[in-house]
Amino acid sequence: MSIVIALDSLKGSLPAAAAADALGAGWAEVVPDADLVLRPMADGGEGTLDAFAASVPGAQRHPVRVHGPRGTEIDAEWLELPGGTGVVELASTSGIELLGDVRLPWDADTTGFGEAIVAALDAGVDRLVLGIGSSASTDGGAGMLRALGARFRDADGVDIARGARGLASVSAVDLSRVRAMPPGGVTVLSDVTNPLTGPEGAAHVFGPQKGFAEADVAAVDDALHRFARLITVGRTELDPRMPGAGAAGGTGFALAAWGARLVPGAGQVAELIGLREAVDAASLVVTGEGSYDSQSAAGKVPSFVREIADASGVPTALVAGRIGADADVSAFAHALSLTALAGSPEASMADPAAWLREAGRRLASAF
Incomplete structure (x- = not known):
C-alpha cells in the first residue's frame, strides 16, 4: 500500500514539509508497514x-x-x-x-x-x-x-x-x-x-x-x-x-x-518533485492546505493534486486547517478539518502538528 502525502503549507502555521511529516507520523502509528511517499507541495508561495x-x-x-x-x-x-x-x-x-x-x-x-x-x-x-x-x-x-x-x-x-x-x-x-x-x-x-x-x-x-x-x-x-x-x-x-x-x-x-x-x-512544482509518477503507483493520495473554501477549486494545490489523482484513478483525501461552509468536498474520498478535530480554530492553531497526526491516524483507520 503506497500513500502519497502531498500537502501544501498551512499558511502562517506549518510549512508543507512539516505538515506532511506530521500526518505521515500519525498514519504510521496505525499502519507501521505502510509505504508513505512524502511529496509536500507548493504553488510558489511559502513552503x-x-x-x-x-x-x-x-x-x-x-x-x-x-x-x-x-x-x-x-x-x-x-x-x-x-x-x-x-x-x-x-x-x-x-x-x-x-x-x-x-x-x-x-x-x-x-x-x-x-x-x-x-x-x-x-x-x-x-x-x-x-x-x-x-x-x-x-x-x-x-x-x-x-x-x-x-x-x-x-x-x-x-x-x-x-x-x-x-x-x-x-x-x-x-x-x-x-x-x-x-x-x-x-x-x-x-x-x-x-x-x-x-x-x-x-x-x-x-x-x-x-x-x-x-x-x-x-x-x-x-x-x-x-x-x-x-x-x-x-x-x-x-x-x-x-x-x-x-x-x-x-x-x-x-x-x-x-x-x-x-x-x-x-504544476511546475509537481513536475520537478515527480508527483505524477508517485501518484501513478499510489493506493491513496492525501492533499490539503490551511483553509479550503470555494476559491480552492480554482487552481490551488488541493484541486490540482486531486486532478492528477483522478487521471490515474486514485482516490484522494483532503485534510485542511479549516473547511469553509461554501466548500464542495464531494469529489474527495475523505475530508477532515483540523478545526473540527480540535474543537475550535484556536485549539487547532495552537498545535497543528498534533492534529495532523490525529488526522493521519483517522485516515489510516478509515482506509
Missing part, C-alpha cells in the same frame, strides 16, 4: 523551497544574508537541485510573514529576494526557479531589479526610495547593468494570474492585505502604471496586462522584464 528540499534527493541548502522587507538583514537560504537548478523563494526573503502583525505597505520591498537570486547566480547555477507568492510589498519588483543591477531615479537624478514610496517618484529606469539570466533561463512560479494594474491588478486586489488604506490604492496603481510605462519603452513584447504580471506586488512583471517565463506554480 516552496522546503517542498523541493523534501522531495528532491541531493538538494542542497545554501545560507545567505539578505535585507528583508523591513530593510534590515535577515538569514535566508536558496536551494540547489542536482543538475544545477537554483530555487529561490520570495516568501522567505521578502515575504509578508516576515513582518509579523505590522505591515509596511509603503516601504517594504523585494531587495532581499533579489539578493538571494544574485547569490544563486554567483554560485553558477544553470537555471533558476523562483517562487513569488506571499509578498510583503507592492514595489513592482523594483527592489529585486535594483539588487540585480538596475537603477531607478527621480526627476532630480536621485535614486528613489525603497518600496511603493519610491515608485511614486520614479522618472528614469536604467536596466543596462542588470545581471544576465543563467543559460537555462528563469521560470517563475505563481498562484495568481492578475495583471499589473487596473481593477484586477496588484494594488487594487492585494494592496489592502499588505496594509494600504483604500484611499491610497488608486495612487499606488498609478505609480505601478507609470513604472511599467518606463520599463516597456521600446519593448513591445512586454505587456503589463499579461497573466501573473501583478503577482507579488508587480514582481511578476519585473521578472518578465528580465526575461523570465511565468507559469502556474503548482
Whole structure:
C-alpha cells in the first residue's frame, strides 16, 4: 500500500514539509508497514523551497544574508537541485510573514529576494526557479531589479526610495547593468494570474492585505502604471496586462522584464518533485492546505493534486486547517478539518502538528 502525502503549507502555521511529516507520523502509528511517499507541495508561495528540499534527493541548502522587507538583514537560504537548478523563494526573503502583525505597505520591498537570486547566480547555477507568492510589498519588483543591477531615479537624478514610496517618484529606469539570466533561463512560479494594474491588478486586489488604506490604492496603481510605462519603452513584447504580471506586488512583471517565463506554480512544482509518477503507483493520495473554501477549486494545490489523482484513478483525501461552509468536498474520498478535530480554530492553531497526526491516524483507520 503506497500513500502519497502531498500537502501544501498551512499558511502562517506549518510549512508543507512539516505538515506532511506530521500526518505521515500519525498514519504510521496505525499502519507501521505502510509505504508513505512524502511529496509536500507548493504553488510558489511559502513552503516552496522546503517542498523541493523534501522531495528532491541531493538538494542542497545554501545560507545567505539578505535585507528583508523591513530593510534590515535577515538569514535566508536558496536551494540547489542536482543538475544545477537554483530555487529561490520570495516568501522567505521578502515575504509578508516576515513582518509579523505590522505591515509596511509603503516601504517594504523585494531587495532581499533579489539578493538571494544574485547569490544563486554567483554560485553558477544553470537555471533558476523562483517562487513569488506571499509578498510583503507592492514595489513592482523594483527592489529585486535594483539588487540585480538596475537603477531607478527621480526627476532630480536621485535614486528613489525603497518600496511603493519610491515608485511614486520614479522618472528614469536604467536596466543596462542588470545581471544576465543563467543559460537555462528563469521560470517563475505563481498562484495568481492578475495583471499589473487596473481593477484586477496588484494594488487594487492585494494592496489592502499588505496594509494600504483604500484611499491610497488608486495612487499606488498609478505609480505601478507609470513604472511599467518606463520599463516597456521600446519593448513591445512586454505587456503589463499579461497573466501573473501583478503577482507579488508587480514582481511578476519585473521578472518578465528580465526575461523570465511565468507559469502556474503548482504544476511546475509537481513536475520537478515527480508527483505524477508517485501518484501513478499510489493506493491513496492525501492533499490539503490551511483553509479550503470555494476559491480552492480554482487552481490551488488541493484541486490540482486531486486532478492528477483522478487521471490515474486514485482516490484522494483532503485534510485542511479549516473547511469553509461554501466548500464542495464531494469529489474527495475523505475530508477532515483540523478545526473540527480540535474543537475550535484556536485549539487547532495552537498545535497543528498534533492534529495532523490525529488526522493521519483517522485516515489510516478509515482506509
